[in-house]
Amino acid sequence: MTHFSPLPMADAPRERSDAARNRDAVMCAAARLVTELGVDAVTMDRVAAEACVGKGTVFRRFGSRAGLMAAVLNGAETEFQERVISGPPPLGPGAGTAERLLAFGPARLRQNLLHGALLEAAASIHGRSHAAYSFNLLHVRHLLAELEVGGDLPLLAAALLSPLEVPVLRSQVEVQHLPVERLEAAWVDLARRVAGL
Amino acid sequence: MTHFSPLPMADAPRERSDAARNRDAVMCAAARLVTELGVDAVTMDRVAAEACVGKGTVFRRFGSRAGLMAAVLNGAETEFQERVISGPPPLGPGAGTAERLLAFGPARLRQNLLHGALLEAAASIHGRSHAAYSFNLLHVRHLLAELEVGGDLPLLAAALLSPLEVPVLRSQVEVQHLPVERLEAAWVDLARRVAGL
DNA sequence: CGTTCAAACGGACCACAGTCCGTTTTCATT
DNA sequence: AATGAAAACGGACTGTGGTCCGTTTGAACG
Numbered sequence: 059m060t061h062f063s064p065l066p067m068a069d070a071p072r073e074r075s076d077a078a079r080n081r082d083a084v085m086c087a088a089a090r091l092v093t094e095l096g097v098d099a100v101t102m103d104r105v106a107a108e109a110c111v112g113k114g115t116v117f118r119r120f121g122s123r124a125g126l127m128a129a130v131l132n133g134a135e136t137e138f139q140e141r142v143i144s145g146p147p148p149l150g151p152g153a154g155t156a157e158r159l160l161a162f163g164p165a166r167l168r169q170n171l172l173h174g175a176l177l178e179a180a181a182s183i184h185g186r187s188h189a190a191y192s193f194n195l196l197h198v199r200h201l202l203a204e205l206e207v208g209g210d211l212p213l214l215a216a217a218l219l220s221p222l223e224v225p226v227l228r229s230q231v232e233v234q235h236l237p238v239e240r241l242e243a244a245w246v247d248l249a250r251r252v253a254g255l
Numbered sequence: 256m257t258h259f260s261p262l263p264m265a266d267a268p269r270e271r272s273d274a275a276r277n278r279d280a281v282m283c284a285a286a287r288l289v290t291e292l293g294v295d296a297v298t299m300d301r302v303a304a305e306a307c308v309g310k311g312t313v314f315r316r317f318g319s320r321a322g323l324m325a326a327v328l329n330g331a332e333t334e335f336q337e338r339v340i341s342g343p344p345p346l347g348p349g350a351g352t353a354e355r356l357l358a359f360g361p362a363r364l365r366q367n368l369l370h371g372a373l374l375e376a377a378a379s380i381h382g383r384s385h386a387a388y389s390f391n392l393l394h395v396r397h398l399l400a401e402l403e404v405g406g407d408l409p410l411l412a413a414a415l416l417s418p419l420e421v422p423v424l425r426s427q428v429e430v431q432h433l434p435v436e437r438l439e440a441a442w443v444d445l446a447r448r449v450a451g452l
Numbered sequence: 453c454g455t456t457c458a459a460a461c462g463g464a465c466c467a468c469a470g471t472c473c474g475t476t477t478t479c480a481t482t
Numbered sequence: 483a484a485t486g487a488a489a490a491c492g493g494a495c496t497g498t499g500g501t502c503c504g505t506t507t508g509a510a511c512g
Contacts, residue, residue, distance in 0.1 A: 074508060077460060101498060112462025117500065181422075188430075213418075213441035216427065220417040221410075225378075230413065233385075244410035251449050271478055274490060298468060309492025314470065 081119050083109040088130050097127065097175040128180035131173060135190045138169050142197060156255055159201045163245040166194060166222050171231065171238065174224045181224070194219055207253050218249060278316050280306040285327050294324065294372040325377035328370060332387045335366050339394060353452055356398045360442040363391060363419050368428065368435065371421045378421070391416055404450050415446060 087108035091100045102123055106113040120126040147153035148161040170177060199215040207214065220226070222245070230236045249255070284305035288297045299320055303310040317323040344350035345358040367374060396412040404411065417423070419442070427433045446452075 071459090072509090074459065076507065080461085102500080103498075106462090113499095114462050114501080114503095115460075118460075123499065191426075209444050210437065210441040212431075213427075213433070213438065214445065216423065217414075217418045217441070217445045220420060220423050221414045223417060223420065223423070226413065226417050226420070229388075230410075234409075236410075240407065241410065244407040244414070247406050248411065248414045248449065251451070252445065254448070268489090269479095271489065273477065277490085299470080300468075303492085310469095311471080311473095311492055312490075315490075320469065 077119075080109070080111050080115055084111060084116050084119060084126075085129060088126055092127075092130055092176065097179050102126070124180050127176055131176045131180050131190075134169075134173055134176075138165075139190075139193055141165070155201055155204045156253070159198070159205070159249055159253060160246050160255075162198065162201070163218070163222065163249055164242040166219075167227065167242060167245060168238070170222055170224050170227055174228060177224050191219075202253060205253050205255075214252060218245075218252060221245060221248065274316075277306070277308050277312055281308060281313050281316060281323075282326060285323055289324075289327055289373065294376050299323070321377050324373055328373045328377050328387075331366075331370055331373075335362075336387075336390055338362070352398055352401045353450070356395070356402070356446055356450060357443050357452075359395065359398070360415070360419065360446055361439040363416075364424065364439060364442060365435070367419055367421050368424055371425060374421050388416075399450060402450050402452075411449060415442075415449060418442060418445065 084105060088100065088105050091105060091108060102116055103113060105126070106116045109116070116126065120129055141149055142162070142165075144150055148157045149165050151158075153161070195212070195215050198218055199211050202211050202214060227241070230241060231238065281302060285297065285302050288302060288305060299310060299313055302323070303313045306313070313323065317326055338346055339359070339362075341347055345354045346362050348355075350358070392409070392412050395415055396408050399408050399411060424438070427438060428435065
């Protein structure tokens with residue numbers, strides 16, 4: 059649970075101490091409840107009660123349930139991004155571009171499966187939780203560009219990302235009972251075709 | 256608004272007359288309210304009131320809000336399926352397989368954009384509303400097979416369908432402001448790469 | 453310190469999906 | 483018709499996300 063940076067912006071109206079205290083309390087409570095009870099059992103009232111805080115405070119801070127879940131997810135998502143940006147190959151730099159691309163899909167796939175419920179709960183904020191999603195988009199797009207793939211790169215990247223969306227994955231794993239390894243292999247195949255490898 | 260077939264099953268316990276009457280009333284009310292007020296403004300209480308029926312009745316009949324929306328959507332979705340199965344080329348039979356595949360994406364894309372809100376409302380039933388989704392999956396898979404595309408066909412088909420999912424589309428159109436024509440072109444390009452055309 | 457006021461607080465309140473269960477209706481059988 | 487049981491009915495009730503607004507608190511300034 060990393061303290062959010064008190065990074066001083068231009069004309070920072072400095073966060074009030076009670077606000078900071080409450081925000082931490084809420085985040086802690088939320089994270090604890092999520093791991094203890096599972097995402098679906100975590101209600102806003104419960105979080106508020108657990109944090110010894112009024113419900114209004116939770117909402118002012120995080121805007122909505124989706125916002126709160128996004129905040130809880132933040133840690134894992136940041137860690138993933140760091141693995142991509144500066145972690146060891148083949149996901150991180152140091153491997154060839156094609157190799158990195160083919161490693162990205164399965165990694166993201168497992169990440170999405172692992173945090174499926176949380177991602178879903180955080181997604182409804184307005185469709186896709188923008189920050190995290192656009193990072194993935196940018197990364198794939200960048201790799202495609204380096205591979206000198208022709209075509210509409212932003213949309214090609216989106217096409218590679220969309221089969222990794224949680225609802226798609228969940229349906230394949232939980233309803234159709236396809237093994238994860240097969241999904242990974244299929245994604246790699248897809249990426250090869252799209253990138254012309 | 257087609258009457259649902261009173262098709263006689265094995266040991267059909269015949270639908271009661273009041274049940275049939277109420278079901279029609281609810282469907283009518285729901286459809287009317289959806290077109291009049293938009294999906295989001297249609298509440299179950301409203302539908303019940305409009306149909307002069309208790310709320311419990313609506314839920315017994317349709318299970319959930321998602322179920323009701325799926326029923327409302329049914330007409331449009333059936334029509335789409337008929338266009339694919341027996342409509343004019345290039346979507347329907349009579350055109351070459353490749354041509355049909357390349358026509359399917361844009362058609363489905365426009366369908367998803369047109370009924371976006373309804374599809375979303377109907378989807379939360381458990382992720383994807385099974386009947387409609389698996390039709391699309393089967394169709395694409397079938398076309399790929401006829402094109403003698405190698406690989407994991409079920410998953411390749413899913414990969415072609417997933418960029419057409421409503422949330423993806425909505426984000427591209429409403430947030431990124433990409434024109435629909437560009438999305439269509441990108442999908443055609445994607446399909447060409449995947450099918451090796 | 454005391455004053456001031458914007459910011460933060462908190463819980464009553466609202467709308468909506470979904471459940472429950474006592475009451476009513478239908479219809480097959482007599 | 484009368485009867486009885488299964489099916490359907492309906493609306494009060496519950497749980498949850500989200501809002502509102504009168505009250506409290508923090509900290510900047512005198």
